[in-house]
Amino acid sequence: MSCCKPDPVALAVGLALAGLAAAPLALAADDGTALTLGEVVVSGAAGGPLEARRVLTSVDILPTARIESQAVSNNWQLFGQLPGVMLTQFGQGTTSGKFSLRAFNGEGEINAVKLLIDGVPSNSNDGNMPYIDVAPRLDIESIEVVRGTNDPRYGLHNIAGNANIATRSGGNYRLGRATLGSFGTAELQAAAGVEQDGLAQNYALSVGRSDGYRDHSTADNAAFSGKWFVTPPGGTSRFGLIARHYTASAEEAGYLTAAQRRADPDQSPAHNATDEDRRLVTQLALQGEAEIGARFFWTGQTYLNNLDDRRFVRFSAGTAQQERIVAETHTGASTTLTWRGGATAIGDIAVMGGLDAEHQDNRSLRYTTLSQVRQAQTRNQQFDFNTVGAFVQAVLKPLRGLTVTPAWRAERIDGSYTNRLNGKTYDINDYGTISQPKLSVAYAFSAAWSVYGNWGRSFQVGVGTASYKVNQSADLSPSINEGWEAGLKFRPLAWLDGRLAVWRQTASNEARRKLNDPANDAENVGQTRRQGIDLQLNAQPAPQLGLWVGTALQRSKILQADAASAGTTGMEIDHVPHLLYNFGADYRPGDALKLSAWVNGQTSYFLERSNGTGKFGGYALANLSAAYRMTPALSVQLQVRNLFDRYYEYVWWDGAQSLHAPGTPRSVSGTLVAQF
Numbered sequence: 001m002s003c004c005k006p007d008p009v010a011l012a013v014g015l016a017l018a019g020l021a022a023a024p025l026a027l028a029a030d031d032g033t034a035l036t037l038g039e040v041v042v043s044g045a046a047g048g049p050l051e052a053r054r055v056l057t058s059v060d061i062l063p064t065a066r067i068e069s070q071a072v073s074n075n076w077q078l079f080g081q082l083p084g085v086m087l088t089q090f091g092q093g094t095t096s097g098k099f100s101l102r103a104f105n106g107e108g109e110i111n112a113v114k115l116l117i118d119g120v121p122s123n124s125n126d127g128n129m130p131y132i133d134v135a136p137r138l139d140i141e142s143i144e145v146v147r148g149t150n151d152p153r154y155g156l157h158n159i160a161g162n163a164n165i166a167t168r169s170g171g172n173y174r175l176g177r178a179t180l181g182s183f184g185t186a187e188l189q190a191a192a193g194v195e196q197d198g199l200a201q202n203y204a205l206s207v208g209r210s211d212g213y214r215d216h217s218t219a220d221n222a223a224f225s226g227k228w229f230v231t232p233p234g235g236t237s238r239f240g241l242i243a244r245h246y247t248a249s250a251e252e253a254g255y256l257t258a259a260q261r262r263a264d265p266d267q268s269p270a271h272n273a274t275d276e277d278r279r280l281v282t283q284l285a286l287q288g289e290a291e292i293g294a295r296f297f298w299t300g301q302t303y304l305n306n307l308d309d310r311r312f313v314r315f316s317a318g319t320a321q322q323e324r325i326v327a328e329t330h331t332g333a334s335t336t337l338t339w340r341g342g343a344t345a346i347g348d349i350a351v352m353g354g355l356d357a358e359h360q361d362n363r364s365l366r367y368t369t370l371s372q373v374r375q376a377q378t379r380n381q382q383f384d385f386n387t388v389g390a391f392v393q394a395v396l397k398p399l400r401g402l403t404v405t406p407a408w409r410a411e412r413i414d415g416s417y418t419n420r421l422n423g424k425t426y427d428i429n430d431y432g433t434i435s436q437p438k439l440s441v442a443y444a445f446s447a448a449w450s451v452y453g454n455w456g457r458s459f460q461v462g463v464g465t466a467s468y469k470v471n472q473s474a475d476l477s478p479s480i481n482e483g484w485e486a487g488l489k490f491r492p493l494a495w496l497d498g499r500l501a502v503w504r505q506t507a508s509n510e511a512r513r514k515l516n517d518p519a520n521d522a523e524n525v526g527q528t529r530r531q532g533i534d535l536q537l538n539a540q541p542a543p544q545l546g547l548w549v550g551t552a553l554q555r556s557k558i559l560q561a562d563a564a565s566a567g568t569t570g571m572e573i574d575h576v577p578h579l580l581y582n583f584g585a586d587y588r589p590g591d592a593l594k595l596s597a598w599v600n601g602q603t604s605y606f607l608e609r610s611n612g613t614g615k616f617g618g619y620a621l622a623n624l625s626a627a628y629r630m631t632p633a634l635s636v637q638l639q640v641r642n643l644f645d646r647y648y649e650y651v652w653w654d655g656a657q658s659l660h661a662p663g664t665p666r667s668v669s670g671t672l673v674a675q676f
Contacts, residue, residue: 083550093250139204181669184211
């Protein structure tokens, strides 16, 4: 970057501090509308900050009870309880899996979900989610998922929506969980909160180990989280520090050919004998929030993310083992200001504006190796990637029952790239100012019936080498995703509610990462369309019985393929099932006992864009759990996943053959939960 260009992080920090110094501060007390698993909301609200649950779109929240009760190995698995969310299980050490939304697959080619942890951006440069396990599960209070293109708060990676993992804040508690399960799985978790004299301290720790359900798949991990927040006298502001660290090491069982999978799905091929990964993740953040007078609410933060990942992987017997090193340091800042105008000549009004910036210092190295001994270097890249974004959003209520939410976001991107193998340096594509207008409208006929619609644009730019003018001299344009949603929220009976929504999202010139490319480049897909219908129902026909259903019918299509792959025009995008579904029941026969049963499933998908290599990946898995409170401070939980021991798998195409990763067989776990 030129010395004359302002540093984007310094700019955002300066604005945040300027807002902090502008006036006396006070803390807003409006908690907004809380949503639980399967519940939906379509509403806008004045008062307090304009939180995601007040954005006019599909918003679902997974509450503490649903998180604590799950015996899972990784946090991404928690998202499988949410309607319309697809899980992709790679089953390869620390590359265990991920979640995705709105008919974007989880392959890592296009990572379309912005991940945040307590509001801190938590994607790697390519949009993947290596930070997702930095929050110990016992510390997670809720998970909030926003789908669609109409949320203006975030830019980069916010293509199909965003997800925020919120952890415990304040309170006085001491919690412990000890879990033993199938395949040598053992996990210890502890969390504590201490709040006194204006100082809130929250700590969490987890340590886990598993032998894995396949050969050569032992994994160890540990995570620590600490939060320290101060509320000055008068309770009108809050400032604090968040520090988290996660470490993991895991063997990789590798992918199986179709013949190997049929012969023995538990095996690990001989060529994967030295495959493994070691990952270190650190996240630090300074955050503050306050009221300024009676009508303004301010938030601000600065943060640092550091990722150090070293992986040895061999995808098939006919390829060489690779050593893959990722070293990324991301520093950023953001600030927002909300004005609560109240009643005006045009109706009730609230306006929120914000600025955010991030600087990425990224290193990507690769070697061909033989049993982890380096043979040749195939990649040595260093690239800076910087973003500055600004947004404004208003919530207008001109008539009783009518809420209109216009919004606009703009993004600028800068950076440089050096190929250290040949010493050449390249400029980033000049994407210009990326404009993203958005609009939402909702009308409530009554407390039981409301309709809504929203429209918006989000964007995709290159990641890795594809962001820079390495293979061309002309600047590339961003891919603009334009989406809309129309829906009906209903509560025809006091014990039954739900939402029916129709949505569509198109991309102007979609590109995807080449996952095994030494150059770390991308290829064009072309103009694409994704669309679907979502249905959610929640019922409580009796005080002790709760029922829920979530389904997503979705389709994807390449409307006009890139010239290099013209034959894929009219084909489906790979790894996109036509149907995702989950349904279940919770039953409480008494105060001490809770029984739950649920099913997760999806239909099969094509493996690549020509749609000519068959369909794989469909499954339907049944699960059971029971929780019994023995004393007010002590309870036990039993969980059975994949109750009927159904075989399922993740499958991909390497250009010549299908490669398979068997899913987890039936597993049983027992957990002891203590509150001190």
